[in-house]
Amino acid sequence: MFSDKDGVRFAxxxxxxRYRAMRLRCRTIADISCGVGGQTIYFANECEQVYAIEVxxxxxxxxRKNCQRLGIxxxxxxxxxxxSTEAIDCxxxxxxxxxDPARPASENMRDINSLQPSIPxxxxxxxxxxxxxxxxxxxxxxxxxxxxxxxxxxxxxxGKMNRxxxxxxxxxxxxxxxxxxxxxxxxxxxxxxxxxxxxxEPLLYAYEPEESVERAGLLAQMAGEIREHTPDISLFxxxxxxxFLTSMEEIDHRLFKNRYKVLNTxxxxxxxxxxxxxxxxxxxxxxxxxxDPKDYWGIRNRxxxxxxxxxxxHLFLKGDIAILCEEL
Ligand SMILES: C[S@@+](CC[C@H](N)C(=O)[O-])C[C@H]1O[C@@H](n2cnc3c(N)ncnc32)[C@H](O)[C@@H]1O
Numbered sequence: 001m002f003s004d005k006d007g008v009r010f011a012x013x014x015x016x017x018r019y020r021a022m023r024l025r026c027r028t029i030a031d032i033s034c035g036v037g038g039q040t041i042y043f044a045n046e047c048e049q050v051y052a053i054e055v056x057x058x059x060x061x062x063x064r065k066n067c068q069r070l071g072i073x074x075x076x077x078x079x080x081x082x083x084s085t086e087a088i089d090c091x092x093x094x095x096x097x098x099x100d101p102a103r104p105a106s107e108n109m110r111d112i113n114s115l116q117p118s119i120p121x122x123x124x125x126x127x128x129x130x131x132x133x134x135x136x137x138x139x140x141x142x143x144x145x146x147x148x149x150x151x152x153x154x155x156x157x158x159g160k161m162n163r164x165x166x167x168x169x170x171x172x173x174x175x176x177x178x179x180x181x182x183x184x185x186x187x188x189x190x191x192x193x194x195x196x197x198x199x200x201e202p203l204l205y206a207y208e209p210e211e212s213v214e215r216a217g218l219l220a221q222m223a224g225e226i227r228e229h230t231p232d233i234s235l236f237x238x239x240x241x242x243x244f245l246t247s248m249e250e251i252d253h254r255l256f257k258n259r260y261k262v263l264n265t266x267x268x269x270x271x272x273x274x275x276x277x278x279x280x281x282x283x284x285x286x287x288x289x290x291x292d293p294k295d296y297w298g299i300r301n302r303x304x305x306x307x308x309x310x311x312x313x314h315l316f317l318k319g320d321i322a323i324l325c326e327e328l
Contacts, residue, residue: 002065003036004058011038012100015181016155016163021046024134024171026095030126032082033099033117037063037075043098044072051094053078053087083117083125094129096171097122100136110138112146119148123168132169139164143176143217153177156212159257178212178255185210185254187218187225194224199234201265202323203246206236208258219243222255238318239290250328260314260325268322270302273315276324281309285324289317 001008012020021042027049034040034052036059043050044067052075054060060079067075080087082099099122101115112119119135126133139161143152151167151174158181167173174188213222219235223245226233236246245256252259264276277285285303287296303315316323 001036001038002062002069004062007036007038007059007062010035010100010102012042013038013157013162015157017042018045019155019179019181019184020098020134020165023165024096024098026132028092028094029096029098030091030094030129031098031100032087032122032126033101034063035059035100037066039098039100040075041066041070041072044070044075047095048074050075051078051091052076053080053082055079055081081117083121088125088129091129094126096132096134097126097130098134103138110140112137112141119166130169132171133166134168134171135166137164137166139212139215142215151175151177152216153179154212154216155179155181156210156257157181159210161211161215176216176218178210178216178218180210180212180255180257183254187213187216187222187255189216189218189221193218193220194227196220196223196227197234199236199246202236202244202262202325203232203234203248204262205247205250205328206260206262206323206325207245207247207251207253207256208242208260209245210255210257213255214243219245222253226251226253238316238323241290242288242316259328261328262323262325263313264322264324266322266324268317268320270299273322273324274303274305274307277303277307277313278309280311282311282313283307283309285313285315287315289315291317 017039025046029043029047030051031040032053034054040052057079064077151172153165155163176189179186223233230247233247236244287300314325
């Protein structure tokens with residue numbers, strides 16, 4: 001993409017841009033803080049007419065250039081403050097208004113009120129044009145910290161938390177949802193979450209859920225859906241950061257980020273684990289535990305001492321219990 005340094009840093013990743021454009025597909029859409037056009041180009045593929053508004057003349061020049069390079073002809077560029085009458089008065093009725101607002105480079109705690117332009121200001125300024133709004137918001141915000149009647153969609157990309165989308169009006173499908181890209185696995189909140197059994201030990205298989213599911217608070221609901229065909233599915237908390245789903249039967253789900261076979265559960269005895277790994281054709285072991293970073297390589301080198309095989313293990317620690325797994 002043509003861009004300045006800033007523009008490319010904030011530009012929407014390709015998979016996210018494509019997904020959002022599909023979800024917001026309509027006839028007329030305004031992308032009202034379009035930057036260098038990272039999202040605009042995908043709207044142009046899915047919508048009949050796009051209005052791209054940006055206050056920074058340099059950024060909108062890049063957005064124009066990016067569209068030209070791709071042969072896109074259905075975008076009208078407006079260089080103005082998106083909240084000004086100068087920008088709004090030249091727009092027709094719109095099906096959807098989308099905004100990926102600017103936010104402070106750093107904040108002690110992300111705050112929905114520090115987005116620029118702000119969500120309430122955009123909704124007030126465009127209320128005569130549409131009632132269907134979509135916003136990008138910081139994914140660090142928990143659902144309770146978003147004081148609007150909207151769908152809060154947590155999105156992970158390539159296994160990591162990446163974005164949050166807020167949908168208003170007819171675009172809202174539920175209270176909270178989670179999606180993983182590129183798999184496209186998705187879950188929506190539906191009433192009270194079911195009670196799921198908590199297991200103190202992992203069963204034969206362990207599954208690491210996508211971060212977006214946890215962030216959305218939808219893990220129990222996901223487990224409830226899986227329980228319909230895998231009755232023994234349980235939650236297994238490893239440490240403050242990690243919670244797995246576990247079952248005796250091997251299963252798959254588009255909202256699993258990683259799937260493991262549990263090989264061995266034992267005390268955290270480095271010599272015994274190293275012997276097991278040597279005798280079972282292992283070459284490497286990834287230590288996936290909350291250990292002091294200065295101790296990490298010391299422990300890992302001892303675990304891997306003399307390994308000459310081919311297999312790769314993952315070692316999780318729940319207190320002083322070591323859980324040795326291999327990816328499926
Ligand atoms: C996060 S970036 C948008 C990135 C864009 N979605 C992309 O994928 O390339 C936010 C943009 O909002 C613009 N902006 C901030 N306040 C604005 C306003 N009042 N009117 C229009 N644009 C604004 C900033 O200049 C910045 O380029």
